[in-house]
Amino acid sequence: MRAEPVDEDIALREAWSLLVDSADAIADSITLTLFERDAETYERIGPEFRADVRASTRQHIRRGVRILAGRREAGDAEGESAVELWRDTGRRRARQGVPLELVLNAYTLGARILWEALVTRVRSEAAAGIDDGVLLAAARTVWANLDVQNGVLIDAYRRESARMQRQDLQRQQSVLDALLEGRGADPEFAEEARSALDVGPDDAVACVVVLFDGTDGVDALAPAEDRLDRLRIPARWHVRSGVSYGLLSGDLPDEPGIVELFAASAPGRTGVAASQDGIAGFATAFQLAHRAAETLPRGTRGVVAVSERLPEVLLAGSPQVAPLLVGQTLGPVLALPGGQSRTLLDTLAALLRHDGSPTHAAAELFCHRNTVIYRLKQLEQLTGRSLADPRDKMLLALALMARGRG
Numbered sequence: 161m162r163a164e165p166v167d168e169d170i171a172l173r174e175a176w177s178l179l180v181d182s183a184d185a186i187a188d189s190i191t192l193t194l195f196e197r198d199a200e201t202y203e204r205i206g207p208e209f210r211a212d213v214r215a216s217t218r219q220h221i222r223r224g225v226r227i228l229a230g231r232r233e234a235g236d237a238e239g240e241s242a243v244e245l246w247r248d249t250g251r252r253r254a255r256q257g258v259p260l261e262l263v264l265n266a267y268t269l270g271a272r273i274l275w276e277a278l279v280t281r282v283r284s285e286a287a288a289g290i291d292d293g294v295l296l297a298a299a300r301t302v303w304a305n306l307d308v309q310n311g312v313l314i315d316a317y318r319r320e321s322a323r324m325q326r327q328d329l330q331r332q333q334s335v336l337d338a339l340l341e342g343r344g345a346d347p348e349f350a351e352e353a354r355s356a357l358d359v360g361p362d363d364a365v366a367c368v369v370v371l372f373d374g375t376d377g378v379d380a381l382a383p384a385e386d387r388l389d390r391l392r393i394p395a396r397w398h399v400r401s402g403v404s405y406g407l408l409s410g411d412l413p414d415e416p417g418i419v420e421l422f423a424a425s426a427p428g429r430t431g432v433a434a435s436q437d438g439i440a441g442f443a444t445a446f447q448l449a450h451r452a453a454e455t456l457p458r459g460t461r462g463v464v465a466v467s468e469r470l471p472e473v474l475l476a477g478s479p480q481v482a483p484l485l486v487g488q489t490l491g492p493v494l495a496l497p498g499g500q501s502r503t504l505l506d507t508l509a510a511l512l513r514h515d516g517s518p519t520h521a522a523a524e525l526f527c528h529r530n531t532v533i534y535r536l537k538q539l540e541q542l543t544g545r546s547l548a549d550p551r552d553k554m555l556l557a558l559a560l561m562a563r564g565r566g
Contacts, residue, residue: 171294172301176228178281179274186277187221188214190270197269201262209256213266216249221274228301246309250316254324260317264310271306275299331356336398336407344440353439357396357407364412365438367445368395368422369453370404371429380427387421404428405446415465426461429453433466451476475562482562489559492542504542505560507535512557516547 179186191214195202202210223242253263278298282290335356343349354361372380381397381404388395388408397406412418418432431452435445448466455472456462466473475482486494493504507525511532514520518532525532536547545552 168294168297171290172297173228173230175278175282175290175294175298176225177231178285179225179278180229180231182277182281183222183225184218186225186274187218189277190221190266190273191217193269193273194266198262198265201259205256205258209258212252212256216252217266217270220245220249220270224274224305228298243308243312246312247316250313251320254317254320260314263313263317267306267309267313271302275302328356332396333398336396336405337400339407339439339442340400340446342443344442350439357409357439358394359407359409359439361438363409363438365435365442365445366408366412366415366418367433367435367442367449368406368408368418369431369433369446369449370406370427371453372404373428373459380425383425384422384427387424391421393421403450405449407442415467419463419465419468422463426463428461429456429458430461430463431455431466431469432463448473471558472561475558485555486559486562489543489545489555490563493539496542504535504539505563507532508539508556509560511536511547512553512560516553 194213194217195210202213223245227242250263253260275298279295282295335353338344338349339353344353353359359365370381385395393408393410393412395406395408397404399405408418412434413421415432415434418434422430422432431449431454433445433449433452435441437444451473452464452466452469454476455469456464475485490505493501493508495501496504507521510521510524511518514524518529518536522529522532540546543556545556547553547556
């Protein structure tokens with residue numbers, strides 16, 4: 161005959177009451193099983209964490225058994241103290257860096273061992289009124305509570321993880337800003353920066369600067385970030401005064417190698433510079449990478465290493481010098497009528513690309529070699545400089561670069 165619900169509730173409380181005095185022993189059995197089953201993980205996390213798990217498990221089992229037995233602690237609303245305990249555990253495990261799956265597995269194991277302990281105790285005690293029907297009801301209670309526990313714990317764990325991620329991101333961005341201000345030269349701050357950015361003391365460091373010129377930077381960076389992830393190269397990105405930049409660290413390729421990582425789908429005008437002094441030299445690397453990116457034409461996408469654009473970077477870093485260089489070197493050529501000026505400048509560029517060879521320059525320009533020689537004489541007369549003179553040749557090349565034609 162089916163027992164009345166109220167009688168079943170009474171029988172359930174009586175059944176759980178049998179475990180009140182053995183709650184700590186049950187908790188220790190759960191803890192021991194956890195440590196044996198996931199020995200490597202718990203060893204790696206450390207002894208302090210194992211002690212915390214033992215104490216926390218005891219607290220969970222004590223409180224859970226008392227609630228199930230109808231023996232709530234004074235001042236506690238029904239279930240309230242248990243829910244707060246689950247929330248606190250979820251937050252604490254997130255702060256401890258314990259994988260969520262490990263925590264949920266521990267709760268599941270605890271529920272199973274608690275249920276088995278109840279069955280063993282009931283049968284050994286042969287308690288009156290506690291039959292298989294009551295045990296089945298107890299099982300339903302245990303697994304229903306487990307669902308609630310897991311829901312509360314998962315929510316608390318994820319909220320705490322998200323909060324920690326926001327804090328970590330804010331801290332990283334503050335550190336990156338400080339590095340650009342040159343604080344990496346301070347050994348004490350450099351140590352703090354390495355800790356915040358997870359940069360080893362012997363890790364190579366490089367800066368990548370991306371100028372998006374109005375394009376969607378978040379989407380454009382995704383392919384490069386995927387490649388960096390696959391190569392296990394950490395990158396911390398930030399935006400300062402509209403300029404996106406990243407700090408790369410670890411076992412990095414050289415500058416041309418980093419260029420290759422971004423070249424397949426250049427996110428914008430991108431400059432790369434290795435830091436010659438690790439964290440301490442990141443501010444200089446940023447400045448050089450920024451100037452390298454600025455040497456690319458606006459509105460284009462490309463990737464350049466500062467080591468490959470040193471003349472252009474020198475000019476970009478000396479805006480007052482560039483107009484003077486152009487005027488003093490190419491002024492008479494620029495004063496000619498537009499078509500004639502463009503023809504001579506194109507010829508000069510071709511000659512420089514081919515190390516002063518009229519033959520090769522003529523082939524590129526689709527004209528006769530003698531025509532190139534004639535134009536070369538015009539250039540030498542107008543500028544007073546000769547491609548046979550190394551210094552003159554360098555000045556002419558820099559002047560073309562300054563006009564964006566090199």
